[in-house]
Amino acid sequence: MKQILEKYQKKIMKNSVIPTEFYQQYDVKKGLRDINGKGVLAGLTNISAIHSFDTNGKQIPGILEYRAYNIKDIVGNLRAENRFGFEENAYLLLFGELPTRNELKDFQELLAKKRTLPEYFVRENVLANPTSDIINSMSRCLLTLASYDPKASDISIENVLDQSLNIIANFPLLAIYAYQAYNHYRQGASLYIHYPDTKLTTAENILRMLRPDKKYTDTEAKVLDIALILHMEHGGGNNSTFTTHVVTSSGTDTYATIAAALSSLKGPKHGGANIKAAKMLENIKENIQNYEDEEEIEAYLYKILNKEAFDCQGLIYGIGHAIYSVSDPRFEVFKAYVAALAKEKGLEEEFELYEKVTKLAPQVITNYRKTYKTISPNIDFYSGFVYRVLGIPQELYTPLFAIARIIGWSAHRIEELINMNKIIRPAYESVLPSKTYEKIEERK
Ligand SMILES: CC(=O)SCCNC(=O)CCNC(=O)[C@H](O)C(C)(C)COP(=O)(O)OP(=O)(O)OC[C@H]1O[C@@H](n2cnc3c(N)ncnc32)[C@H](O)[C@@H]1OP(=O)(O)O
Numbered sequence: 001m002k003q004i005l006e007k008y009q010k011k012i013m014k015n016s017v018i019p020t021e022f023y024q025q026y027d028v029k030k031g032l033r034d035i036n037g038k039g040v041l042a043g044l045t046n047i048s049a050i051h052s053f054d055t056n057g058k059q060i061p062g063i064l065e066y067r068a069y070n071i072k073d074i075v076g077n078l079r080a081e082n083r084f085g086f087e088e089n090a091y092l093l094l095f096g097e098l099p100t101r102n103e104l105k106d107f108q109e110l111l112a113k114k115r116t117l118p119e120y121f122v123r124e125n126v127l128a129n130p131t132s133d134i135i136n137s138m139s140r141c142l143l144t145l146a147s148y149d150p151k152a153s154d155i156s157i158e159n160v161l162d163q164s165l166n167i168i169a170n171f172p173l174l175a176i177y178a179y180q181a182y183n184h185y186r187q188g189a190s191l192y193i194h195y196p197d198t199k200l201t202t203a204e205n206i207l208r209m210l211r212p213d214k215k216y217t218d219t220e221a222k223v224l225d226i227a228l229i230l231h232m233e234h235g236g237g238n239n240s241t242f243t244t245h246v247v248t249s250s251g252t253d254t255y256a257t258i259a260a261a262l263s264s265l266k267g268p269k270h271g272g273a274n275i276k277a278a279k280m281l282e283n284i285k286e287n288i289q290n291y292e293d294e295e296e297i298e299a300y301l302y303k304i305l306n307k308e309a310f311d312c313q314g315l316i317y318g319i320g321h322a323i324y325s326v327s328d329p330r331f332e333v334f335k336a337y338v339a340a341l342a343k344e345k346g347l348e349e350e351f352e353l354y355e356k357v358t359k360l361a362p363q364v365i366t367n368y369r370k371t372y373k374t375i376s377p378n379i380d381f382y383s384g385f386v387y388r389v390l391g392i393p394q395e396l397y398t399p400l401f402a403i404a405r406i407i408g409w410s411a412h413r414i415e416e417l418i419n420m421n422k423i424i425r426p427a428y429e430s431v432l433p434s435k436t437y438e439k440i441e442e443r444k
């Protein structure tokens with residue numbers, strides 16, 4: 001079998017490689033972006049804005065706005081008022097306005113009411129097929145839920161909104177129960193299936209369902225709430241949201257669309273980077289003797305880039321961004337929390353090592369690869385650190401991203417359905433000259 005595959009692979013390599021210069025010649029933007037990170041304009045949106053260049057094309061520190069409100073103001077205000085904000089920001093992103101106190105209460109009650117799975121669903125679907133790949137389990141369960149929905153393929157806005165709210169409410173259950181199944185059947189731990197509490201927020205319910213004793217502190221839940229808010233939405237062009245637009249444009253149903261978005265998200269260059277970054281930082285910690293020695297850290301980062309260390313893929317996870325240059329504003333917000341948590345938990349030494357990595361890695365990548373814009377750490381450099389301090393297992397890092405980003409996917413799916421009504425279908429130029437068909441006996 002191996003030999004046959006090697007033979008086929010050789011043929012593929014011979015017939016599939018396209019000379020690099022062709023991309024320039026045909027003006028194809030690899031990754032649909034300019035080399036400095038400006039994307040090909042593929043759509044318009046009211047949902048969020050990302051700024052990384054000023055009007056003169058100069059790189060600026062990144063700015064992220066949800067429905068025109070700066071993410072730093074959103075988080076700053078929640079913090080000042082010591083309130084949870086996941087539900088409020090879900091309302092803002094989905095409906096376009098900040099809720100009044102009563103509107104927020106009604107929305108929270110609606111989500112709480114919807115936060116329930118069909119009878120026996122957990123036993124027959126979640127527990128029956130345990131896997132460490134929780135995103136796969138979520139996709140599988142989502143597609144199974146479609147068969148319970150008599151209006152699964154109805155793509156009217158009202159129905160899509162109803163389906164989206166069901167998925168938003170139930171993603172935490174699908175993720176946490178899938179982890180509990182894996183932890184029990186594959187890791188030998190006791191099995192806990194705690195029901196969510198209708199009076200609690202999304203962040204509180206996640207910790208309640210995860211922990212054997214259902215207990216958590218208010219600070220822990222508020223830190224998780226902020227992490228979720230920061231991951232909720234990032235424009236129409238990020239890989240999983242663009243997938244949502246593409247798949248929605250074919251007219252398919254909500255379940256299939258979100259399963260596609262989940263599949264995109266788990267890739268290690270996108271949402272899957274949070275697990276990779278956490279594992280990489282552990283690996284760096286194990287392989288560095290002196291945390292103070294910048295030369296030793298730098299040499300190890302070169303080894304990672306050179307595919308000689310960690311997962312041998314040549315990527316330093318949690319660093320770099322497709323469109324941000326000088327900074328990812330979410331990283332900045334996160335860092336303040338991480339610094340405080342590290343101090344509280346006595347992890348200052350580890351935090352200082354990671355800080356050195358964030359300082360050295362961008363320079364190392366710039367020296368090693370051809371880069372046209374400033375490289376800086378992204379949101380997921382520190383998310384693993386925060387989740388670890390909260391006692392959240394690594395298998396749930398990317399699922400937590402999905403629990404948050406389902407809001408952005410839903411808002412973008414609805415925006416696509418309202419405004420576009422046109423199948424997305426870009427062009428691929430064939431660079432292969434035509435050939436005369438050879439009869440089977442003439443082939444060499
Ligand atoms: C929530 C999120 O999705 S945020 C992103 C999470 N992903 C990661 O953290 C994975 C590590 N980072 C990366 O792989 C990249 O920075 C990406 C995928 C996020 C962006 O990639 P690009 O748009 O190609 O970035 P950019 O144009 O700045 O990169 C220039 C060069 O530096 C390389 N580069 C950028 N970041 C890294 C990195 N962290 N490690 C190694 N090489 C890198 C790119 O591969 C590219 O090399 P190439 O021209 O040989 O292909």
Ligand SMILES: O=C([O-])CC(=O)C(=O)O
Pocket residue numbers: 233234237238239270322323
């Ligand atoms: O915008 C991107 O390309 C990736 C990202 O940061 C996100 O989806 O949050």
